Amino acid sequence: MSELKRVLLVDDEPDIQAIAKLSLDKVGGFTSLICSSGYEAIEQIADFKPDLVLLDVMMPGLDGPHTLKQLQEKGLLDGTPVVFFTAKVLNSEVEELKELGAQDVISKPFDPMTLPTQLKDIWNRANEQT
Amino acid sequence: MSKHNVPEELQAEIQAIRDQYKERLVSDKSKLTSLLDGLSLTNANQRVDEIHLILHSISGSAGTFGFDKISEEARRIDEKLKESASQFGQDTIIKLISNDVTRFCQLLDRTSVHNASSSSESASTAKTLQKTNPSRSAHEGEVWLIEENEQLAAQFSKQLVNFNFKINTVTLKEALKLVDKGGWPDATIIDMDGHPFNATADFKTLFTTTEGAPKGLIMLSENDAFDQRIKAAKIRATSFLKKPINLSELVSHLEAVVNEEKSAQPRVMLIDDDKELCSLMKLELESQGMQVSILHDVRNIVSELNEFRPELLLLDMEMPEYSGIDIALLVRQNVQFESLPIVYLSAERNLDKQTEALLFDADDFLVKPISNERLISSIRSRVHRARNLEQLISRDGLTGLLKHATIKEHADRELMRARREKTALSIIMLDIDHFKRVNDTYGHSTGDTVIASLAALLRHRFRQTDIVGRYGGEEFLVILPNTQEQEAFKIVDRIRIAFSEMEFSADNQKFSCTLSAGCICSSHLPDQMDASELIETADKALYESKRNGRNQVSTQQ
Numbered sequence: 001m002s003e004l005k006r007v008l009l010v011d012d013e014p015d016i017q018a019i020a021k022l023s024l025d026k027v028g029g030f031t032s033l034i035c036s037s038g039y040e041a042i043e044q045i046a047d048f049k050p051d052l053v054l055l056d057v058m059m060p061g062l063d064g065p066h067t068l069k070q071l072q073e074k075g076l077l078d079g080t081p082v083v084f085f086t087a088k089v090l091n092s093e094v095e096e097l098k099e100l101g102a103q104d105v106i107s108k109p110f111d112p113m114t115l116p117t118q119l120k121d122i123w124n125r126a127n128e129q130t
Numbered sequence: 131m132s133k134h135n136v137p138e139e140l141q142a143e144i145q146a147i148r149d150q151y152k153e154r155l156v157s158d159k160s161k162l163t164s165l166l167d168g169l170s171l172t173n174a175n176q177r178v179d180e181i182h183l184i185l186h187s188i189s190g191s192a193g194t195f196g197f198d199k200i201s202e203e204a205r206r207i208d209e210k211l212k213e214s215a216s217q218f219g220q221d222t223i224i225k226l227i228s229n230d231v232t233r234f235c236q237l238l239d240r241t242s243v244h245n246a247s248s249s250s251e252s253a254s255t256a257k258t259l260q261k262t263n264p265s266r267s268a269h270e271g272e273v274w275l276i277e278e279n280e281q282l283a284a285q286f287s288k289q290l291v292n293f294n295f296k297i298n299t300v301t302l303k304e305a306l307k308l309v310d311k312g313g314w315p316d317a318t319i320i321d322m323d324g325h326p327f328n329a330t331a332d333f334k335t336l337f338t339t340t341e342g343a344p345k346g347l348i349m350l351s352e353n354d355a356f357d358q359r360i361k362a363a364k365i366r367a368t369s370f371l372k373k374p375i376n377l378s379e380l381v382s383h384l385e386a387v388v389n390e391e392k393s394a395q396p397r398v399m400l401i402d403d404d405k406e407l408c409s410l411m412k413l414e415l416e417s418q419g420m421q422v423s424i425l426h427d428v429r430n431i432v433s434e435l436n437e438f439r440p441e442l443l444l445l446d447m448e449m450p451e452y453s454g455i456d457i458a459l460l461v462r463q464n465v466q467f468e469s470l471p472i473v474y475l476s477a478e479r480n481l482d483k484q485t486e487a488l489l490f491d492a493d494d495f496l497v498k499p500i501s502n503e504r505l506i507s508s509i510r511s512r513v514h515r516a517r518n519l520e521q522l523i524s525r526d527g528l529t530g531l532l533k534h535a536t537i538k539e540h541a542d543r544e545l546m547r548a549r550r551e552k553t554a555l556s557i558i559m560l561d562i563d564h565f566k567r568v569n570d571t572y573g574h575s576t577g578d579t580v581i582a583s584l585a586a587l588l589r590h591r592f593r594q595t596d597i598v599g600r601y602g603g604e605e606f607l608v609i610l611p612n613t614q615e616q617e618a619f620k621i622v623d624r625i626r627i628a629f630s631e632m633e634f635s636a637d638n639q640k641f642s643c644t645l646s647a648g649c650i651c652s653s654h655l656p657d658q659m660d661a662s663e664l665i666e667t668a669d670k671a672l673y674e675s676k677r678n679g680r681n682q683v684s685t686q687q
Contacts (some may be wrong), residue, residue: 015151016191022147026140058186087190087205091551109193109201112144114617121614 004123007032008050010041010067011085012059019112020054028116038067045076052123053077054106057086057097065100072101081126083119085110151195152241158184159238166231174220181231182211200241203234210416217409230417272296272315273384274344276305278324286319289377295384295590302327302336317346317387319380322358323373333365346387350375378582382530385589394594395419396513399440401428401457402475403449411444414502420509428452432464440470441513447476447487455490462491469519471512475500526600528578529585537599537607541661544597544611548652556610556618559668560625560647563680565604568643572636580634580643587632591625607665615651615685622647623683630681644681648672654686 007030009020017034024032033048035041039062041053053071057064064084071077081103086093094105104122106115162184165177185208193201207230214223273295277283283299290297298315300308305318320327327333337343347369349362354372362370369383398420402408412422423438425431428451435443443461447454454474461467472492478484484495496508524536532540541557548555562568562584569577581604588598592608601607610618630644648671652664659667667686674684 013187013191015147015154016194018147018150019144019194022140022143026143058190087186108190109195109198112194117616 002051002127004051004120005030006048006050007052007054007119008035008041008045008048009033009054009085010035010038010059010064011054011056012036013056016056016108020110020115023110023112023115024119027113028119030116030119038062038064038070041067042070042074042076045071045080050080052103052119052126053080053082054085054119055082055102057084065097068100068102081123083122148195151191155188155192155197155200155238155241158188159235162231162235162238166228166235169224169228171220171224174224178211178215178223178227181227182208185211185231185234197241200237203237206416206419207231207234210413214413226413226417272298273317273319273388274305274308274315275299276302276318276320278302279321282321286375290381290384295388314342314344317348317384318344319348319350319384320344320367321373322349322351322362323353333361337365348380348383348387376579378579378586381583381586385530385586395421396442396509397421397423397438397440398442398444398509399423399425399435399438400444401425401431401449402444402446404446411505415506415509418506428457431457431461435461435464435467435470441516442471442473442509444473444475444509445492447474447478454492455487458491469516469523471516473508473512528582529600530589531585531606532597532599534599534601537597537601537609538661538665540597540599541607541609541665544609545652545661545664548611549657553612554614554651554653555664556613556615556649556651557664557668558608558610558618558622558647558649559601559665559672560606560608560622560645561672561676562604563644563646563676565643568641572639572641576634576636583632583634584629584643584645587625587629591621591628607668613651615649615654618649618651619683619685622649626681626683646672646675646680647683648675648685649683650686 007024007028009017009024009032011017011020011034017036021032021034024030033044033050035044038055038059041055045053055064055067059067062070064086068082068084071082082101084097084102084105085108086097086105087108097105103126106118106122110118162181165181165184169177185204189201189205189208191201192198192204207227210230211223211227214226218226273290275283275286275290275297277286277299278301287297287299298308322333327336343365347362347365347367349367349370350373351358351362351370352373354370359370368387371380371383395418398415400408400411400422401424402411408424412424415422423434423440425434428449443458445454445457454476458472458474461470461472471494473494473496474487474492475496475498476484476487477498478487479497484497488495493512494508496505521530524532526533531537544555547553562580565577565580568580581600584606585598585600588606588608592598592610595611596613597609597611599607608622610621626645626647630642633640633642635641648668650664650668650671652659655664655667671684671686675682678684
């Protein structure tokens with residue numbers, strides 16, 4: 001099974017970007033690219049070729065669910081798993097997000113020390129399914 | 131399995147980002163204040179939306195930077211806001227928001243005070259980063275030991291540190307200086323025997339500062355005569371322990387004090403046919419942090435009670451179809467709710483009628499309209515008493531952990547929940563190595579000290595959501611909801627190491643013990659397995675550790 005190496009993070013908050021980048025690169029040993037908006041992610045994804053996309057739900061302009069929809073419609077995902085990143089915790093909300101086609105949902109606040117393991121687990125599960 | 135060793139360089143980077151985040155909280159606070167300042171009926175919609183966005187964002191981020199309390203509080207208000215938007219008119223919403231958001235801003239303020247005083251501290255590890263929880267006082271989560279004797283001070287703090295208490299050993303003089311800077315900590319232990327505490331010392335005057343008297347107070351003394359004990363009682367000490375101190379006893383008292391502070395909030399179920407009143411009470415109780423569920427259809431009461439497991443039932447006396455007494459008797463027909471506190475709410479002012487109602491299996495009678503303060507304090511005191519009783523019934527006397535039968539019930543319930551919510555449930559079984567040898571060599575009372583010490587370590591190292599029980603003599607069972615095997619393994623392996631480092635003494639001899647553990651996770655096991663089978667599998671993993679030479683943790687994989 002191939003390994004999770006490249007992660008694209010889409011989040012508009014600079015503080016979250018900084019700590020998530022540290023967590024992904026230094027703790028997880030991944031190569032990461034940070035996009036501050038859904039539009040930027042749509043632009044960058046083809047060049048960066050991530051193994052997994054971590055997508056914030058609530059962003060100004062194009063929010064997480066609409067970004068996912070556009071990525072799907074433009075055929076930019078090609079099987080790449082998308083994980084939502086959200087402060088919403090109600091089970092019903094999580095289920096709704098999964099129904100949009102996300103592989104999983106990670107709740108915020110997150111622990112920068114365990115985020116990479118969580119992503120690896122999700123990645124492994126996604127690979128088992130395919 | 132690698133441990134969470136965080137390199138210094140990384141710690142420094144985390145700290146830098148955290149500092150930056152604190153600045154953001156300060157600017158969020160000013161935004162919230164100015165949004166509140168001009169809040170009126172004409173601009174409420176837009177401003178409430180903006181407040182919602184700020185709170186939502188803080189709720190999702192603050193915890194990551196170690197500000198758990200702020201995160202939780204932002205989430206609570208944000209959710210209350212969402213809920214009230216669909217139920218109330220704008221003037222009620224404005225009132226609710228103004229109170230809550232003002233309090234939240236005060237919390238943010240206290241956070242920046244805390245930060246200013248600790249900005250010179252070196253970067254902490256990721257674990258401390260997660261634990262830091264700045265609110266109320268600058269010393270939260272800390273325990274002060276006021277001990278004038280240096281040797282005793284060193285000895286106590288060395289022993290207590292194993293139990294994850296943040297111990298600060300100080301003299302009385304130093305303590306009073308520190309209080310001025312940030313108030314009293316969550317718990318204070320005072321050795322009454324050293325100099326300034328001579329026979330004539332008036333403790334009340336000694337300890338009453340501008341910040342009030344210390345809370346969570348535990349007094350130690352060689353002298354346990356009435357005069358000494360009454361001195362402790364006069365400054366409202368919660369515990370008095372006679373020296374020489376039994377460590378596990380001190381830890382239990384300390385735990386009771388610290389846990390009281392952060393113990394889970396009461397879960398309350400409301401039954402009242404006045405929907406508007408129910409919603410208002412719900413909001414009010416929730417703003418105090420309580421978890422509240424409204425029972426809409428009284429026919430579902432048994433299943434709803436089983437699902438929500440309230441710690442108190444608040445019941446309207448006069449409802450159109452059934453009276454409060456009918457419902458209370460129906461609830462008591464179910465043996466599992468025999469001890470559930472039931473409180474009637476009623477407009478009935480006739481004392482005789484109130485007394486008559488109480489004959490039917492309820493615990494208290496509150497007359498409507500009732501002030502929020504009275505309602506909240508009645509709920510808190512009832513739940514507090516019920517928890518103490520529950521503790522006596524379902525907990526093991528030596529260890530304070532759940533008894534065999536109770537932990538098995540929890541295992542069944544948590545497994546059902548995990549399957550329903552599609553989350554992972556980990557189960558750990560652990561056992562002290564060669565325990566018979568300890569009993570045979572040092573006697574049973576020393577053996578009991580070892581068991582009680584491990585129990586205290588387990589209570590401390592697991593999260594509040596984990597469930598820890600004494601399964602048998604020296605065997606313990608831990609249930610970890612929403613936890614993958616890897617994570618459970620890491621926690622228990624750290625406990626294994628900490629336990630092996632603890633030193634016990636008996637007959638002037640020092641010795642230490644080790645433990646073996648087995649750790650399994652429901653997500654790696656077939657769905658048809660029930661809780662007993664999962665526990666058996668954990669037991670098998672435990673015996674794998676024993677077979678392989680003990681002092682280790684095995685998993686099923």
